[in-house]
Amino acid sequence: MRNEHQSKIESFYSANKRMPSYSxxxxxxxxxxxxxxxxxxxxxxDAGMVAKDHLGRLVPTQAxxxxxxxxxxxxxxxxxxEEELLERVNLDDMLIQKKASTxxxxxxxxxxxxxxxxxxxxxxxxxxxxxKDMQIVIAEIDGEFTMKYFRKEGNKVWLExxxxxxxxxxxxxxxxxxxxxxxxxxxY
Amino acid sequence: MRNEHQSKIESFYSANKRMPSYSxxxxxxxxxxxxxxxxxxxxxxDAGMVAKDHLGRLVPTQAxxxxxxxxxxxxxxxxxxEEELLERVNLDDMLIQKKASTxxxxxxxxxxxxxxxxxxxxxxxxxxxxxKDMQIVIAEIDGEFTMKYFRKEGNKVWLExxxxxxxxxxxxxxxxxxxxxxxxxxxY
DNA sequence: AGTATAAGTGAACGCTCGTTCACTGTCAAC
DNA sequence: GTTGACAGTGAACGAGCGTTCACTTATACT
Numbered sequence: 001m002r003n004e005h006q007s008k009i010e011s012f013y014s015a016n017k018r019m020p021s022y023s024x025x026x027x028x029x030x031x032x033x034x035x036x037x038x039x040x041x042x043x044x045x046d047a048g049m050v051a052k053d054h055l056g057r058l059v060p061t062q063a064x065x066x067x068x069x070x071x072x073x074x075x076x077x078x079x080x081x082e083e084e085l086l087e088r089v090n091l092d093d094m095l096i097q098k099k100a101s102t103x104x105x106x107x108x109x110x111x112x113x114x115x116x117x118x119x120x121x122x123x124x125x126x127x128x129x130x131x132k133d134m135q136i137v138i139a140e141i142d143g144e145f146t147m148k149y150f151r152k153e154g155n156k157v158w159l160e161x162x163x164x165x166x167x168x169x170x171x172x173x174x175x176x177x178x179x180x181x182x183x184x185x186x187x188y
Numbered sequence: 189m190r191n192e193h194q195s196k197i198e199s200f201y202s203a204n205k206r207m208p209s210y211s212x213x214x215x216x217x218x219x220x221x222x223x224x225x226x227x228x229x230x231x232x233x234d235a236g237m238v239a240k241d242h243l244g245r246l247v248p249t250q251a252x253x254x255x256x257x258x259x260x261x262x263x264x265x266x267x268x269x270e271e272e273l274l275e276r277v278n279l280d281d282m283l284i285q286k287k288a289s290t291x292x293x294x295x296x297x298x299x300x301x302x303x304x305x306x307x308x309x310x311x312x313x314x315x316x317x318x319x320k321d322m323q324i325v326i327a328e329i330d331g332e333f334t335m336k337y338f339r340k341e342g343n344k345v346w347l348e349x350x351x352x353x354x355x356x357x358x359x360x361x362x363x364x365x366x367x368x369x370x371x372x373x374x375x376y
Numbered sequence: 377a378g379t380a381t382a383a384g385t386g387a388a389c390g391c392t393c394g395t396t397c398a399c400t401g402t403c404a405a406c
Numbered sequence: 407g408t409t410g411a412c413a414g415t416g417a418a419c420g421a422g423c424g425t426t427c428a429c430t431t432a433t434a435c436t
Contacts, residue, residue: 021423023422035425035427052424
């Protein structure tokens with residue numbers, strides 16, 4: 001098998017969050033000698049499936065945390081999809097820029113439904129105390145927290161839902177931005 | 189500083205996808221002796237910010253690939269959010285079960301808009317050749333690819349959009365499932 | 377049968393790892 | 407001023423690392 005070894009390393013990596021040593025790989029692959037592993041790894045390196053850093057240690061490359069990005073799918077009328085590998089993306093790197101100030105919340109309620117954010121969705125937000133007009137924010141208005149469009153015209157600020165059922169919220173005392181929306185994640 | 193060291197290790201980790209060795213940390217922290225690092229790491233371990241595996245090597249723990257999950261945000265009427273740390277989630281582990289058969293596509297078109305999937309969204313799908321009624325799938329119908337609800341009643345199968353503008357698609361010759369939808373990701 | 381190629385074993389190498397120890401400097405408490 | 411805790415230095419250790427070498431076994435080609 002070509003990448004049977006590769007996938008064993010991958011599962012070790014996602015279980016242990018680090019690469020296995022050569023002696024660990026002897027057990028992984030069922031070899032009795034580190035040299036056998038050494039030769040296997042050499043081929044994996046040639047195939048670009050794994051890499052080594054400046055001093056001998058294995059480091060994960062493409063296809064470890066990364067997922068292939070195959071192009072576009074037309075959700076309208078059917079069309080031939082270009083199913084060729086465009087690139088690979090790491091979900092973490094793609095979604096998280098400032099790790100220290102990023103957190104997640106689960107959405108309850110339906111006031112952002114016209115922005116296609118529904119109950120049960122997970123939102124990835126980044127702490128901030130300012131936002132631009134029309135950004136979606138987590139904000140504290142008169143002491144209570146909510147997720148809405150942030151609106152700003154001149155020196156007037158208010159919050160606006162994405163649902164005609166609800167009214168815009170004008171702060172009586174305070175409107176403090178807590179975080180701005182960076183991504184929405186919905187699991188099926 | 190309490191976790192100035194911690195965050196230096198974190199940035200090393202996200203840049204190199206592995207933990208630094210003690211000698212690398214001397215450079216990272218500006219020490220001249222490995223022993224100084226050793227003592228710092230000891231404290232980080234006590235604080236639960238980092239861990240060691242069965243034989244001395246550092247392994248990433250909480251707060252490396254993980255993002256804090258702070259609870260619910262009400263998108264309807266404002267409410268006090270419980271801003272306490274409920275748990276930490278790793279995006280990769282949360283979204284990807286079978287890594288080898290998972291890939292991503294960018295959505296074009298608006299036929300799934302009533303399922304709150306819009307143009308520009310990224311969909312994470314898992315290769316499969318069967319699906320249950322009402323699952324969202326990537327399918328090939330009469331030679332062309334599209335994303336729709338998969339419908340099955342008795343031995344009749346067809347595809348259904350989530351947009352009243354479009355009609356259900358009944359296969360003339362073939363309907364092959366390519367993948368089933370696992371997650372939707374929208375970046376802002 | 378004979379030989380070349382590939383794949384695995386087992387022992388050895390030097391090097392870096394994590395850890396330990398004895399020592400030096402700094403600051404605060406008494 | 408002495409003492410004690412704390413933080414950093416520098417040298418040393420045994421262990422495990424990645425790598426190399428010589429040897430064996432199996433498969434395939436003449």
